[in-house]
Amino acid sequence: MFSRRAILSTLAGALTAPAQRAPQRPNLILINIDDMGYADIEPYRSEINYTPNLARMAKEGLRFTSWYAAPVCSPSRSALMTGCYPKRVGLSFGSWHAVLMPGDWHGLNPKEITVARLLKQGGYSTGCIGKWHLGDQPEFLPTRHGFDYYYGIPYSNDMRPAPKPNAIQEYPHPPLPLLRNDKLLQEVTDQDFLTEAYTKEAIQFIEKNQTKPFFLYLPHSMVHAPLAAGKAWRGKSGKSLYEDSVAEIDWSVGEILSTLHRLKLANNTLVIFLSDNGGTPRAVNTPLRGNKGSTWEGGIRVPAIAWWPNKIPKARVSDEIVSNMDVLPTFAKLAGLNPPPDRVIDGQDLTPLLFNQPAAKSAYKQFYYYHANQLRGVRQGDWKLHITGELYNLKDDISESKDVAAANPQIVTKLKGLLQEARADLGDGTHDGPRVRPYGKAQGPLRFWIPRHPDSGFPPQAPVKKIPGAPY
Numbered sequence: 001m002f003s004r005r006a007i008l009s010t011l012a013g014a015l016t017a018p019a020q021r022a023p024q025r026p027n028l029i030l031i032n033i034d035d036m037g038y039a040d041i042e043p044y045r046s047e048i049n050y051t052p053n054l055a056r057m058a059k060e061g062l063r064f065t066s067w068y069a070a071p072v073c074s075p076s077r078s079a080l081m082t083g084c085y086p087k088r089v090g091l092s093f094g095s096w097h098a099v100l101m102p103g104d105w106h107g108l109n110p111k112e113i114t115v116a117r118l119l120k121q122g123g124y125s126t127g128c129i130g131k132w133h134l135g136d137q138p139e140f141l142p143t144r145h146g147f148d149y150y151y152g153i154p155y156s157n158d159m160r161p162a163p164k165p166n167a168i169q170e171y172p173h174p175p176l177p178l179l180r181n182d183k184l185l186q187e188v189t190d191q192d193f194l195t196e197a198y199t200k201e202a203i204q205f206i207e208k209n210q211t212k213p214f215f216l217y218l219p220h221s222m223v224h225a226p227l228a229a230g231k232a233w234r235g236k237s238g239k240s241l242y243e244d245s246v247a248e249i250d251w252s253v254g255e256i257l258s259t260l261h262r263l264k265l266a267n268n269t270l271v272i273f274l275s276d277n278g279g280t281p282r283a284v285n286t287p288l289r290g291n292k293g294s295t296w297e298g299g300i301r302v303p304a305i306a307w308w309p310n311k312i313p314k315a316r317v318s319d320e321i322v323s324n325m326d327v328l329p330t331f332a333k334l335a336g337l338n339p340p341p342d343r344v345i346d347g348q349d350l351t352p353l354l355f356n357q358p359a360a361k362s363a364y365k366q367f368y369y370y371h372a373n374q375l376r377g378v379r380q381g382d383w384k385l386h387i388t389g390e391l392y393n394l395k396d397d398i399s400e401s402k403d404v405a406a407a408n409p410q411i412v413t414k415l416k417g418l419l420q421e422a423r424a425d426l427g428d429g430t431h432d433g434p435r436v437r438p439y440g441k442a443q444g445p446l447r448f449w450i451p452r453h454p455d456s457g458f459p460p461q462a463p464v465k466k467i468p469g470a471p472y
């Protein structure tokens, strides 16, 4: 038999040992830019934008050249938060538009376990600062999805509860709700202060939580139209407001990184920078084909840089297939937590690639391209098959300029088989696969953060923009 003293001492040892042994868990920062093109920044050989901080970040870290997001905002963000294909979590589109709209009755299901909820349950402080876009009804807001703190605009900066329908000329900058946690802080019409305000809020969050592990999600409203830039940045590029706006984003990233250095947190913080979808025609998507909203590479492949001094080897480039879905598994791994075991998680743990472990490869057997709820293609290795039957070798032809299907019938057959696997698992069009989970439905009555004009026609009685295959 153990003596009472021995038991007590063992218990004391058990209680204190983990704290002594456990390495300090890293802080995790995810910076997400709205609509930034693949080559809008210097590390991706942009010739026009002035982005010295991102250039430095890439020199000190790892640049991904095959990071896949989604063609548009809400689906992209659902993948980031859940580690799943947007179709898996019912958010491949909104209730009547390609993305969630103000007063939408759809949103990220409160039953989903977001990366924020997982980290919060694991003892992290969690903050979301910026554009949410996973539902603006109370049950869908960041504070209901695992974030301790929220400051930002819950949807896109061009969305109007419409003083009048289609009044873009009359209201180029619609009134937007700026929230703190789940309360309206102010209505915003002039967006010039937004990037700076988000940056200051982010720095305050880091300062406040510097002694404990934290997760900061910083999804900027820029560089989505209508464009804006702070006074110090307007005209700075000498070119266009778009480039001024990109330059201010670069400044913001520099501020975040220098805050980490100032607080001596840099060696214990992973920062990932990316864009939520491909660039619009005003962006630089070179050498990719297509733009935001498409499943050409230019619609879905985004710039992505990972930075963690003395942990991620410097100045590396990885062309492995990675995606938004990898954030949850990767952050869980770094925090010593397990992804939710009771559901499918599509993403992979990126740590072997981040830390350049020998022979580290993408864990994706294949990657599927969806546009809204429709399957549009599949990539396996260097090969990409579009649903149209076009085949491209992305290694030889990143611009998808030469259809080589006729010369490679066996590869086409193999990839068609993978498309069938996607249909059986995730589904296609109105058909949802067996392991697709439901989107969140607002319990209502619907809340509009900005009052609607009675004649605004918003939300519409009939779909304004019908998405092919959408279940209206």
Ligand SMILES: [Ca+2]
Residues within 6 Å of the ligand: 034, 035, 072, 073, 224, 276, 277
């Ligand atoms: Ca976007």
